[in-house]
Amino acid sequence: MANVPLRNGGPAARIAVIPGDGIGKEVTPEAVKVLKAVAAPTKRPCEFVEFDWSADKYLREGVTLPAGAVEMLRDEFDAILFGALGDPRVPSNQHAAEILLGLRFQLDLYVNIRPVELLHDRLTPLRDRTEKDIRLIVFRENTEGLYVGVGGFFKKGTPDEIAVQEDVNSRKGVERIIRYAFEYARQNNRKRVCMSDKSNAMTFAHDLWQRVFQEVRREYPEIECRHLYIDTLAMEIVRDPRQFDIIVTCNLFGDIISDLGAQLAGGLGLAPSGNIHPGRTSLFEPVHGSAPNIAGKGIANPFGSVLASAMMLEFLGWKPEADALRAAVRSAVRENYVTPDLGGDKRTAEVGDWLAQKAAQQVIHRS
Numbered sequence: 001m002a003n004v005p006l007r008n009g010g011p012a013a014r015i016a017v018i019p020g021d022g023i024g025k026e027v028t029p030e031a032v033k034v035l036k037a038v039a040a041p042t043k044r045p046c047e048f049v050e051f052d053w054s055a056d057k058y059l060r061e062g063v064t065l066p067a068g069a070v071e072m073l074r075d076e077f078d079a080i081l082f083g084a085l086g087d088p089r090v091p092s093n094q095h096a097a098e099i100l101l102g103l104r105f106q107l108d109l110y111v112n113i114r115p116v117e118l119l120h121d122r123l124t125p126l127r128d129r130t131e132k133d134i135r136l137i138v139f140r141e142n143t144e145g146l147y148v149g150v151g152g153f154f155k156k157g158t159p160d161e162i163a164v165q166e167d168v169n170s171r172k173g174v175e176r177i178i179r180y181a182f183e184y185a186r187q188n189n190r191k192r193v194c195m196s197d198k199s200n201a202m203t204f205a206h207d208l209w210q211r212v213f214q215e216v217r218r219e220y221p222e223i224e225c226r227h228l229y230i231d232t233l234a235m236e237i238v239r240d241p242r243q244f245d246i247i248v249t250c251n252l253f254g255d256i257i258s259d260l261g262a263q264l265a266g267g268l269g270l271a272p273s274g275n276i277h278p279g280r281t282s283l284f285e286p287v288h289g290s291a292p293n294i295a296g297k298g299i300a301n302p303f304g305s306v307l308a309s310a311m312m313l314e315f316l317g318w319k320p321e322a323d324a325l326r327a328a329v330r331s332a333v334r335e336n337y338v339t340p341d342l343g344g345d346k347r348t349a350e351v352g353d354w355l356a357q358k359a360a361q362q363v364i365h366r367s
């Protein structure tokens with residue numbers, strides 16, 4: 001699994017927990033259970049504070065991200081463990097935009113790191129692919145692009161309606177995510193970086209991506225560089241995922257390609273992500289959403305949230321504990337102690353209990 005850079009390496013941590021909606025409320029408590037299980041034997045002081053920011057709260061009180069929340073998280077917490085947001089009762093998705101995108105933007109979490117790692121050969125839908133073939137990381141720009149909400153309607157609701165959504169790309173924003181991808185490659189002994197855009201059609205925004213990529217790559221002569229248009233990347237990743245090591249791309253393309261990648265490694269149920277600003281309070285979450293189609297049934301896969309927690313521990317400098325979480329998930333996959341999305345018959349909480357026990361044993365063994 002990908003290494004995540006440290007925040008402070010300190011011995012204590014304060015973690016804000018935002019379960020959110022749907023299965024976010026089911027998988028997040030399991031991840032906290034596993035985190036507590038690994039923190040206890042090594043006596044790591046670790047405090048969890050839960051926040052109920054969600055569709056329920058929005059519908060009840062009209063509140064999305066409360067006033068002062070960003071400053072509080074920034075100043076009083078080391079990391080945020082996030083579940084998912086999205087609820088059919090809020091078709092505008094306003095609460096999710098204000099809470100999740102609000103945190104990404106206002107905490108300036110410009111790196112969205114989304115590792116795609118096949119944990120067992122049987123999990124991939126690709127024929128004849130094995131664990132060693134699928135081991136890539138998507139670095140998604142996380143603070144700009146089509147997500148910034150610049151745009152508007154003209155003549156809304158009339159036959160002449162116009163809807164505009166601007167794609168915002170700053171020199172600083174493009175450069176820092178590309179540079180981060182290269183720096184990550186250099187520090188983690190990854191050999192190849194592929195930048196993906198749509199510069200053949202998006203001739204202004206992605207011309208900037210092209211120019212910055214050409215410039216930054218010169219500083220990393222030891223790293224093999226490649227460019228692919230995003231449509232070709234989507235095809236190539238399925239045809240032969242072995243080609244890819246590190247992929248860096250814009251906000252929207254990173255969103256799409258990371259779900260595609262997740263499925264190659266067994267599905268959304270086990271894909272983790274980190275929303276990071278190096279050295280500052282950062283946010284960790286599974287790649288999946290609130291999954292209204294299975295919410296409330298107790299069958300959601302908690303692996304994505306637990307693996308996101310492992311990324312969080314690594315960010316906090318707790319490497320043995322992070323490794324223990326990952327080893328526990330690997331064992332559960334190997335022993336087929338899994339939820340229905342992976343072909344098993346276990347329930348979310350059963351898997352959480354199993355992982356907690358296994359991870360605690362691992363961490364005692366390792367430390």
Ligand code: NAD
Nearest residue numbers: 084085086087268269287288289290291293294300301341
């Ligand atoms: P989704 O990720 O919620 O679900 C897609 C499919 O994957 C569904 O069939 C679901 O059952 C399955 N799935 C996802 N996670 C799973 C898990 N842990 N275990 C087993 N199966 C799992 O995507 P969607 O249905 O497009 O979106 C539902 C809502 O979630 C929407 O409101 C969307 O905006 C929101 N969303 C939020 C986030 C987030 O908070 N980061 C991410 C993606 C989608």
Ligand code: IPM
Nearest residue numbers: 085086096100101255287289
């Ligand atoms: C994700 C989600 C979000 C995104 C949505 C909920 C706004 O799909 O985290 O991947 O597009 O970033």
Ligand code: MN
Nearest residue numbers: 255256259287
């Ligand atoms: Mn997504």
